[in-house]
Amino acid sequence: MKKTFVWIFLTVISLISLLPFYLMIMMSTYVTEDIFKGLPFLPGDFLLENLKTVFKGNFIQVYVNSILVSVSAVVLSVITSSLIGYAIAKFQFRLKNFLNYFIIVTMMVPTQVGLIGYIIEMRHLGLGNTLWPIILIWMAFPFGAFFMVQFVKDTVPNEIIECARIDGCSEPGIFFRIVMPLIKPGLATLATLVFLWSWNNYLLPLVTINNQSMFTVPIYVSNLGIVHRTDYAARMAALAIATVPVLIVFLLGSRTFIKGITAGAVKG
Amino acid sequence: MRRGKLFRNQATVWPYLFALPFVLAYAVFQLFPVGYSFVLSLHDWNGIGEKTFIGLRNYVDLFTKDPLFYKSLFNTIILMLMSLPVMIILGLLMAYMTFNLLKGRRFVQTVNFLPYITTPVAIGFLFSFMFDWQTGTVNELLVRLGWTEEKIYWLQDPFTSRIVIALMIVWRNLGYFMTIYLAGMTAIPQDVYEAAKMDGSTGFHTFRKITMPLLRNITVFLVVTSVINGLQLFDEPKLLYGGWSGSAQVGGPENAALTVIWKFVDDSFISNTQFGYGSAIAYALFMIIIVFSIASYRLTSGKGDRT
Numbered sequence A: 001m002k003k004t005f006v007w008i009f010l011t012v013i014s015l016i017s018l019l020p021f022y023l024m025i026m027m028s029t030y031v032t033e034d035i036f037k038g039l040p041f042l043p044g045d046f047l048l049e050n051l052k053t054v055f056k057g058n059f060i061q062v063y064v065n066s067i068l069v070s071v072s073a074v075v076l077s078v079i080t081s082s083l084i085g086y087a088i089a090k091f092q093f094r095l096k097n098f099l100n101y102f103i104i105v106t107m108m109v110p111t112q113v114g115l116i117g118y119i120i121e122m123r124h125l126g127l128g129n130t131l132w133p134i135i136l137i138w139m140a141f142p143f144g145a146f147f148m149v150q151f152v153k154d155t156v157p158n159e160i161i162e163c164a165r166i167d168g169c170s171e172p173g174i175f176f177r178i179v180m181p182l183i184k185p186g187l188a189t190l191a192t193l194v195f196l197w198s199w200n201n202y203l204l205p206l207v208t209i210n211n212q213s214m215f216t217v218p219i220y221v222s223n224l225g226i227v228h229r230t231d232y233a234a235r236m237a238a239l240a241i242a243t244v245p246v247l248i249v250f251l252l253g254s255r256t257f258i259k260g261i262t263a264g265a266v267k268g
Numbered sequence B: 001m002r003r004g005k006l007f008r009n010q011a012t013v014w015p016y017l018f019a020l021p022f023v024l025a026y027a028v029f030q031l032f033p034v035g036y037s038f039v040l041s042l043h044d045w046n047g048i049g050e051k052t053f054i055g056l057r058n059y060v061d062l063f064t065k066d067p068l069f070y071k072s073l074f075n076t077i078i079l080m081l082m083s084l085p086v087m088i089i090l091g092l093l094m095a096y097m098t099f100n101l102l103k104g105r106r107f108v109q110t111v112n113f114l115p116y117i118t119t120p121v122a123i124g125f126l127f128s129f130m131f132d133w134q135t136g137t138v139n140e141l142l143v144r145l146g147w148t149e150e151k152i153y154w155l156q157d158p159f160t161s162r163i164v165i166a167l168m169i170v171w172r173n174l175g176y177f178m179t180i181y182l183a184g185m186t187a188i189p190q191d192v193y194e195a196a197k198m199d200g201s202t203g204f205h206t207f208r209k210i211t212m213p214l215l216r217n218i219t220v221f222l223v224v225t226s227v228i229n230g231l232q233l234f235d236e237p238k239l240l241y242g243g244w245s246g247s248a249q250v251g252g253p254e255n256a257a258l259t260v261i262w263k264f265v266d267d268s269f270i271s272n273t274q275f276g277y278g279s280a281i282a283y284a285l286f287m288i289i290i291v292f293s294i295a296s297y298r299l300t301s302g303k304g305d306r307t
Helices: A002-027 A047-056 A059-090 A096-107 A111-124 A132-139 A142-155 A158-166 A171-182 A184-200 A203-208 A217-222 A232-252 A254-267 B002-006 B014-041 B057-064 B067-099 B105-117 B120-130 B137-145 B158-187 B190-198 B203-214 B216-230 B235-240 B260-270 B275-302
Strands: none
Touching (some): A002 A232, A002 B067, A002 B120, A002 B158, A047 A059, A047 A232, A059 A096, A059 A132, A059 A142, A059 A171, A059 A184, A059 A217, A096 A142, A096 B014, A111 A132, A111 A203, A111 B014, A111 B260, A132 A184, A132 A203, A158 A171, A171 A184, A184 A232, A184 A254, A203 A217, A203 B260, A232 A254, A232 B105, A232 B120, A254 B105, B014 B275, B057 B275, B067 B105, B067 B203, B067 B216, B067 B260, B105 B158, B120 B137, B120 B158, B120 B235, B158 B216, B158 B235, B190 B203, B216 B275, B260 B275
16 A cells, blocks of 8 residues: 555656656657647657758757867866865875865855856957857866865775885876776766756856857757747757757766765765 | 875975866956956946946945845745745655665656756746647646646746746756755665664654654755755746747746846846946845855754754
8 A cells, every 4th residue: 555655656756757858759759730739648750850950950060069068168177176186185285274175165156156257258368259168167166176075085095196106106197097097986977967067057158159150059949939930849859859868878877977966965 | 193104205296286277277267257246246337338436336226226136036035935845845755765665766766867957948948838828738738637627827927937937946856856865865874774673663753753864964955055056046937938939038927937147147148238237136146145055054954953
């Protein structure tokens, strides 16, 4: 009795979680006029046509832009975060405690506070209306630094570093050849998180980019109403191919991802 | 103190060099803009012409002459109050149920986590379609099930539009709350439960007396971070009203969906380019976030005796 209730409850909530995705995919397989004829619960046969309509636009360009931004963001943030994480976790130096607190304080400042200043700065640097502003913001990602400090502390034994040092390994060599391989799982988690967050970022590209050829996926999606004015099915198809690949990436890496996202909460 | 011994002879420049890229990038791309925004908030500036220094007048105007600011703050807080308790209770309940599942634990978790990773922009769009009064799936369903005779104007009424936004927030974050609680439950050592069982505690009693108190820190974490994020709500309401129908509308019906960040973005970039005033809004929100996060921390962690 109790067990059945649990199953019903979980199934209902899970179905509600999935329903919008399901509707989105189903609607992208219809001719627009048919979407409104009834409840779109069964697949139609117009998917390919709708996809053709979508790809007539600059959708591929948009996708390339988003991938470019997210990959650069991942590389930059992972490098700077793991470097400072290693420094704070494994060295004794004068500013160690200060830097540790500095990272924690920076985590609490919302990016919107500096948004206007950032945009003006970017314009002065001649980077307005390029992809740079939405990439560079990730170069200093406080959560990443915080995460890496903890991760290096927990996973890299002091003895290994010391041995390498005695064997005459250079300091950068120790970092790249010994520390980096040891913290691979942490790097993977951080990379997934940054990829996702930079991919989904809407506010920053909204206010920095107004050139169509620089659009990222969220900006493109938010303009769908203007692009496909009456073609609801094409809009749904575009929405589907804008979101589904990310969901697949998540499904493939869901274990590391969930681990990373819970790391801060459970320890803290 | 083996550590001190190990690292005694390395008062080198290396740690500073390793920390430098992050610190430098932070200074250039975040600290400087934050400082610059503060300077701008003391000026009257439209982004193109001359800057005029006006002291604190932007802040005075914001708090005394802009009823829309209070309205947006009120909306943001209402939306938070409508969604946060639901997410906490449902999230905890779902985590508890899922934790005790013998099979399908990971499946339930993954399925419910999908909304959290979906682009909020897409969520706003999907919901504005589903809740459209004429063609929306929700009205269609309600009518077919015979629960209402007339279609409901979900997005045109201040009250129901807030419900839809709160629903969006809950739908998106429930899986996240559940996952965090689940991780917390996994971290509770098994012998605590065994000891409780020996003392004759079972089922719901164990949950209330043992699981919930041990998860207090996690609840604090969820509440505080949700308050911080909730005060910055923007994507979902903006997209709910931002163009499914082709015409962008600011604030929703009677501005019931206007959040502080939406007002900030609108005043500084979309309807207007008041960079000075916009910066003042951002700073005011920053201060409010600090106050609220401290208050919510005190409120959630202070109640009862903590162990």
